[in-house]
Amino acid sequence: MNIRFEKILSAIEQSKQRKDFEYNSIGTILKQQRRSKNMTLEEVSENICSNSYLSKAENMQLIPKDPILSKLKKRLDINQTLEFDQGVYQQTLSYLVDSLFFERELDKGVYRIFSGTVDLKYNLILLGYYVTNHEYAKAEEIYYFLEDELEKLDNLERDILFLLASKLLFVNGLYFLAYKLLKYVDYKGNNELLILESKAVFLMSVAKLDRVSGYAKEYNDLINELSGFGYYKKITKLKYEWLLTSLRSVSIDEAFRTIEKLEEYTDKQKDYMKFHLYYNQGKHDIILKKLD
Known part of the structure; x- marks a missing residue:
């Protein structure tokens, strides 16, 4: 999977310069339908x-008048209504x-509601x-479509x-790109769960990259933050990745002793952590022996 960071930077810069912008789905549908027909x-x-x-209509600089829109829809074989239910969208x-x-x-x-459209x-x-x-292969295809239109998304x-x-x-496994x-x-945004999840994935990527010392x-x-909201499952998952990374820098025996002292994990989870420590060090021949 490839990420075009120059496109991202350009879209962010455009969004800073844009004022009173309101997304309109009509332009995107017209453009995508025209392209799909190679017209x-x-x-x-x-x-x-x-x-x-x-x-201008395709690039959302104007909303086409109804008579013109009707003719464009007919020529492009657009059957769906181009009305956009903002309430349903925001809830979703x-x-x-x-x-x-x-x-x-x-x-x-x-x-069923959101498939089958170029919106x-x-x-x-x-x-x-x-x-x-x-369904990651399908998700990747859609990502590239959205990346092409990135400047049309709000923050x-x-x-x-x-x-x-x-x-x-x-x-x-592309942890550095993540x-x-x-x-x-934007970690100063208003959606609390989005910010918390973004921070969690960011720090788990940090752990996978063995950079925990710089992000303590x-x-x-x-x-x-997670403790304050009672999100203990998320805490356990984050601690798990963080701890695994920390234990890679000590001896296997010391790491095993540390794992055995962990009260918040089950025996099965502890065995899984031990397995990963050996696996990451390439010691596959002694994994089963140690975990026996």
Whole structure:
């Protein structure tokens, strides 16, 4: 999976310069449908409107008038209504963030509502569906579509996209890219769970990269934040990754003694930690002997 960081920086800069911007799904649908049919601006706009009018509509610089829109929809074989239910969308976005934080799969009903359209916002939800349901190959395809249109997302949507992409990178073992991407999240935003989950994935990437010594304060701050809200499952998972990294720098015997003293983990979890320590050191021949 490839991340175009120059595209991300450009989109962030454009969003800083943009004022009173309100996303409109019509332009994205027109553009994507035209491209899918391999039609030019001239071909689509002929006898309907000017090329520049259509171009501005696609790039959301204007909303086409109803008579013109009807003709464009007919020419492009767009059957769905281009009405956008902002209320349903915002509720689903919140549901997506909750699902990411609490590690739940998005319901199939979400897929039925948001699939089958070229709309940008709908595809952001669809990306979340595939990520939470572990359909990573499909999720990766949608990510590239969204990355191409990144400047059209608002700050919250962009941060959700970064979090979803970082999870894709993480499961593919691309920890440095996940670490780098999550640095672009706005950690002063209003969505508390999104910020907490982004911090958690960021610090787990730090742990995978063996960089824990430089992020001790951030780690302790996040543990305290999570404790304050009672998110103990998330704390256990984060501590697990952090501890594994710390134990790689000591002898195996010392690491095993440390693990045995951990009261918050079950015997099965402790055995799993021991397995990973040996596995990461390439000592596969003595794993079974030690865990016997």
